[in-house]
Amino acid sequence: MQNALRSICIVGGGTAGWMAATLLCTVLRGSGIKLTLVESADIASIGVGESTVPSIMDFIQASQINLKDLIQATSASFKLGIRFADWSVPGEEFFHPFGRTGKDINGFDFYQAWLKSLADGQDSNWLDYSPAATMAEQQRFMLRPQHPNNWVQASYAHALHLDAIQLARFLRQLCLTRGVNRIEATVKEVIVDQRSFIQSLTLDDGSNLSSDFFIDCTGFKGLLIEQALQVGYQDWSHYLPCNRAVTIQTENQAPPVPYTVATARQAGWSWAIPLQHRTGNGYVYASQFCSDEEAIDTLLSTVTGKVLNQPSVIPFVTGKRNKIWQRNCLALGLAGGFLEPLESTAIHLVYKTLVHFIQHFPDRDFDQDVQDGFNLKIDQDYQEIRDFIILHYCTSKRQDSTLWRWCQDMPVPETLASKIALFKQRGQIPHSSGQFFSCDSWYAILEGVKIRPNKYHPLLDAFNRQDLVRLLDENRQQIRAEVQKMPSHHDYLQTHCPAR
Numbered sequence: 006m007q008n009a010l011r012s013i014c015i016v017g018g019g020t021a022g023w024m025a026a027t028l029l030c031t032v033l034r035g036s037g038i039k040l041t042l043v044e045s046a047d048i049a050s051i052g053v054g055e056s057t058v059p060s061i062m063d064f065i066q067a068s069q070i071n072l073k074d075l076i077q078a079t080s081a082s083f084k085l086g087i088r089f090a091d092w093s094v095p096g097e098e099f100f101h102p103f104g105r106t107g108k109d110i111n112g113f114d115f116y117q118a119w120l121k122s123l124a125d126g127q128d129s130n131w132l133d134y135s136p137a138a139t140m141a142e143q144q145r146f147m148l149r150p151q152h153p154n155n156w157v158q159a160s161y162a163h164a165l166h167l168d169a170i171q172l173a174r175f176l177r178q179l180c181l182t183r184g185v186n187r188i189e190a191t192v193k194e195v196i197v198d199q200r201s202f203i204q205s206l207t208l209d210d211g212s213n214l215s216s217d218f219f220i221d222c223t224g225f226k227g228l229l230i231e232q233a234l235q236v237g238y239q240d241w242s243h244y245l246p247c248n249r250a251v252t253i254q255t256e257n258q259a260p261p262v263p264y265t266v267a268t269a270r271q272a273g274w275s276w277a278i279p280l281q282h283r284t285g286n287g288y289v290y291a292s293q294f295c296s297d298e299e300a301i302d303t304l305l306s307t308v309t310g311k312v313l314n315q316p317s318v319i320p321f322v323t324g325k326r327n328k329i330w331q332r333n334c335l336a337l338g339l340a341g342g343f344l345e346p347l348e349s350t351a352i353h354l355v356y357k358t359l360v361h362f363i364q365h366f367p368d369r370d371f372d373q374d375v376q377d378g379f380n381l382k383i384d385q386d387y388q389e390i391r392d393f394i395i396l397h398y399c400t401s402k403r404q405d406s407t408l409w410r411w412c413q414d415m416p417v418p419e420t421l422a423s424k425i426a427l428f429k430q431r432g433q434i435p436h437s438s439g440q441f442f443s444c445d446s447w448y449a450i451l452e453g454v455k456i457r458p459n460k461y462h463p464l465l466d467a468f469n470r471q472d473l474v475r476l477l478d479e480n481r482q483q484i485r486a487e488v489q490k491m492p493s494h495h496d497y498l499q500t501h502c503p504a505r
């Protein structure tokens with residue numbers, strides 16, 4: 006027997022805490038490792054974080070959660086992508102769909118084939134070749150079959166919009182039936198030993214809770230990782246200056262649409278996340294360009310439907326901890342870092358952090374190499390997502406406010422600048438396995454803001470022009486035909502998983 010962990014203590018019962026407990030109790034079943042979660046009745050969870058990306062489906066599967074139960078318990082709707090309104094210039098919009106766009110033609114990236122067809126004088130929209138965008142446009146939906154019958158069914162992906170508070174409750178209930186030990190208490194002190202490892206926690210009833218390993222899910226403050234271990238924070242506000250959000254919930258005016266809406270505003274952007282029972286709304290803004298009062302007024306004057314609660318302002322600092330894993334402590338969720346929610350990636354990063362953690366699972370030797378390997382991987386994930394979010398700002402052509410004029414000349418990380426430069430030359434995006442945003446995602450944003458490369462791949466010139474037109478046309482027809490067979494998103498929800 007190796008020097009195995011005997012216990013893990015998760016501190017915090019928000020989305021991150023309960024996701025960690027759910028996945029770990031599934032994966033660690035039979036290991037003998039005791040899993041405890043401490044949550045405070047006195048410190049509220051953040052209560053936002055309702056739009057996800059397709060990896061939520063992987064989390065659900067890996068955690069052996071019944072999808073229908075989860076959808077019904079969280080009043081969830083399906084999400085096929087994000088509609089960006091007024092982003093490039095006011096009055097225009099584009100869509101970032103999940104999944105693949107087009108079917109590769111004779112081994113060539115479909116985007117390159119499409120570029121060649123444009124150069125040949127054909128006129129078509131990039132999104133006509135996206136199954137998810139076509140479904141979203143027609144508000145149709147069907148779960149992707151486990152064994153797709155054709156390339157269209159195999160090409161789309163979907164995620165969920167879900168009620169954050171109900172999600173934590175649902176996962177908590179599940180964990181209690183699976184043997185997770187829940188303690189309701191507020192952690193008053195974190196005791197660190199002489200090696201700077203966390204030894205135990207002092208709870209508000211005066212008791213002491215020790216564990217081999219701790220997962221800090223205490224939200225922005227990072228009670229363990231920052232206040233006790235002081236790992237430090239990389240502040241990325243110079244790239245992404247939005248640092249506050251105001252949120253409200255509204256009554257639905259119509260059945261939920263299967264996409265999130267992100268609308269650019271004077272000092273940032275606002276979201277609308279449609280659930281089955283209500284809509285979540287928020288305005289993310291930069292405080293140097295907009296006061297809280299202005300932000301609240303903007304949000305209240307742009308939402309539709311009866312307002313259900315008081316506006317709530319949430320400050321944040323875009324960035325991440327210098328180390329997400331330090332000694333015997335892992336930081337998860339907002340305790341680990343936060344990138345503004347433009348591409349709904351925070352819950353994805355919770356899942357991704359857990360996946361890397363399981364791959365690099367420690368024993369009580371706490372090998373430094375293992376931690377370093379993990380930190381390298383998660384750093385790459387944060388950086389990739391950071392760059393993708395910056396892409397939306399630095400390519401906007403809006404000049405109608407101080408924020409958008411600032412964006413015209415904003416600092417851009419070298420990793421992103423070189424990507425954009427290569428794309429502009431010949432439409433290629435350097436991509437490696439393990440990256441979350443596919444080339445199709447990059448193409449969707451760049452096409453949305455009307456940035457096209459100067460050239461296409463030279464070998465496409467060998468391709469017969471008529472054949473190319475025919476193949477592209479077939480692609481489009483196959484998508485249309487397949488989507489026509491699907492029920493409306495509303496009917497699908499009502500028939501298969503209406504909110505409880």
Ligand code: FAD
Pocket residue numbers: 016017018019020021022043044045046047048049050051052053054055056057169190191192193222223224225228250287319321337338339340346349350351352353
């Ligand atoms: P929290 O929800 O803050 O939970 C912290 C927990 O720690 C609470 O249970 C609290 O009681 C407990 N706690 C704190 N201190 C103590 C203590 N001393 N003792 C015991 N317990 C303690 N993510 C997405 O994926 N999609 C989105 O669309 C999205 N939108 C967002 C919009 C905004 C404006 C913000 C700020 C975030 C958004 N996020 C989004 C991120 C998402 O909300 C979080 O990633 C997610 O909710 C996880 O939060 P958390 O569990 O880390 O923290």
